[in-house]
Amino acid sequence: MTAYKGRVVSGGRLQIPADVRKELGLADGDDVRLEVVDGELRVRSLKSALTRIRAMVREHVPPGVSLAKELIADRRAEAARD
Template sequence: MIQAIRRMVKIKSGGRIEIPASELNEGMDAEVIVLVQEPALTENQELPMQEAIARVQAMVRRHIPEGYSLSEELIRERRAESERE
């Protein structure tokens, strides 16, 4: 059975994340899933839809070179997959 424990933790200097032992069962093997959120995009903050979209686009753009189109890449992949069938 999967038991999920949801806790907000802070990342300390050097990238260290501490999970209190009280959160874990003794001798428990555990998988941990980490979701890193931008500080400006938290669940408790309400943004107008256009502003939220613009912020997400800016976050993605930091990882995608200018002029590169993710949608064109997806279309190329789908066409190549279709041709292989």
């Protein structure tokens, strides 16, 4: 694990070193997910956060099941009842 030095500048902005931005795949204007865990700040690209969430959901969905198709079928069934 490599430690880097950043700096908090005016307005509470955090300067992230270029090497860290590159490693995280961040570019100017990218959205990030910030999380405070046990007094530490974790910064994750939004893409990385979504990838992690999708993997967590996949653990609970059987292979071959499409949640989108199930949702559409549920909505159609609901609409037919009304």
